[in-house]
Amino acid sequence: MQAFRLNGSRILEIDLHGDAVRAATGAMIAYTGDVTFRNAGMGGGGGLRAALKQKATGESVSLMTCSGQGTVWFAKDAMEVLVVELAGDTLKVESEQILALSDKLKTDVAFAGLRGASSGQGLFTTTVTGFGTVALLSAGGPPIALEVSPQYPLVVDPDSFIASQGQLHQTFVTEVSWRNLIGESSGEAFSLRFDGSGVVYIQPEER
Amino acid sequence: MGIFEQVNGKVVAVPVSPGREILARRGAMLAYTGNVTFSPVHMGPGGAGGMVGRMLQGEQVAMMVAQGQGTVHYGYRGLYITLIDVDGSGPLSVEADRLVAHEAALQSTVVFLGSQGGIRGAVRGAVSGQGLFTTQLHGHGSAAVLSHGGTIAIPVNGMRPVAVDPQAYVAHVGQVTVDVSASVGWRDAVGRGSGEAIQLKLTGNGTVYVQASEQKL
Numbered sequence: 001m002q003a004f005r006l007n008g009s010r011i012l013e014i015d016l017h018g019d020a021v022r023a024a025t026g027a028m029i030a031y032t033g034d035v036t037f038r039n040a041g042m043g044g045g046g047g048l049r050a051a052l053k054q055k056a057t058g059e060s061v062s063l064m065t066c067s068g069q070g071t072v073w074f075a076k077d078a079m080e081v082l083v084v085e086l087a088g089d090t091l092k093v094e095s096e097q098i099l100a101l102s103d104k105l106k107t108d109v110a111f112a113g114l115r116g117a118s119s120g121q122g123l124f125t126t127t128v129t130g131f132g133t134v135a136l137l138s139a140g141g142p143p144i145a146l147e148v149s150p151q152y153p154l155v156v157d158p159d160s161f162i163a164s165q166g167q168l169h170q171t172f173v174t175e176v177s178w179r180n181l182i183g184e185s186s187g188e189a190f191s192l193r194f195d196g197s198g199v200v201y202i203q204p205e206e207r
Numbered sequence: 208m209g210i211f212e213q214v215n216g217k218v219v220a221v222p223v224s225p226g227r228e229i230l231a232r233r234g235a236m237l238a239y240t241g242n243v244t245f246s247p248v249h250m251g252p253g254g255a256g257g258m259v260g261r262m263l264q265g266e267q268v269a270m271m272v273a274q275g276q277g278t279v280h281y282g283y284r285g286l287y288i289t290l291i292d293v294d295g296s297g298p299l300s301v302e303a304d305r306l307v308a309h310e311a312a313l314q315s316t317v318v319f320l321g322s323q324g325g326i327r328g329a330v331r332g333a334v335s336g337q338g339l340f341t342t343q344l345h346g347h348g349s350a351a352v353l354s355h356g357g358t359i360a361i362p363v364n365g366m367r368p369v370a371v372d373p374q375a376y377v378a379h380v381g382q383v384t385v386d387v388s389a390s391v392g393w394r395d396a397v398g399r400g401s402g403e404a405i406q407l408k409l410t411g412n413g414t415v416y417v418q419a420s421e422q423k424l
Contacts, residue, residue: 008357011419033367078422079356
């Protein structure tokens, strides 16, 4: 299994020893050695069913497989990189915030409730399952990890949500009232509520 | 050895004294102390050839020289600044846009890439959108170079050619040759490529600087 190293806070460095890693298309900034890049399709899993799902949901993270011998550096739009380890659990993530992930991890697309409609990210979210490492992107500055416990549910802005990990129940909160109709809203009409126990990662910038 | 001092990721400070002038991009001065004057440099040290190059380049960046006695702070549009020392073992090649300041002791020339690699050099310029000209700094001294999101330095040596995404390439220093390598397959033609079809291949001895983003300045 590869080590995901950070070179500074915005560049991810991965050594390949004949194995492979999947990364967001076009995110390679440099490499040494003998590495090939191949389109790995979308992050919605494999097969025809996934392809159909992809078409239907519009949740499209386009990934490439990097394989061979050498070192590869990845970065995207000067966003900060966050490395998350998965040990058999599931990570729910905004597809466009994925930088790279271990090849063994499974990706799928899951229904995310009405949340997607407001955040413009589509109604579906990408799930990553298995054993391995995921590198996520945070726009506008370093990401923040917020802990959720049964006593303390968490409410976040859908536009700054990056990913969530753990036993979490996600609900969509609307606070639309007559104020919104007359243009007197606080700008926070839609939010995401997490109950249970786990970790939610957010970024300082709103999409 | 460099006389530039990094104040933070985006601002550098440099002392100026008679005989140690600093050339900088016009408008990049943030603050200064002491008795320093700034005057425009019309024709760079490249001489007539340089001027022709500049005219053809079309993206030539107007420079100014800081003279006198004092300390000047430079920064530009909130972009990250990387300090690079040139120690005489090889020139620093950098796109004119990215050069924010350098010691006047460094000789700057505009190099037509075509002379470096024939038609391939020209292709490289067209592909990476860098124009066909690049600025080279020779001699001993240091330079401040702009990047989006900061840079990492990757060593290049004989056994270890480095491939770089043209959009993420910032600069290189040393005895390094740059070549464009295209591995365009049928997948790219049908829009199923990996997005990494065109790369710059660097060989030789030196260092290449790569930024954390695929955005040009």
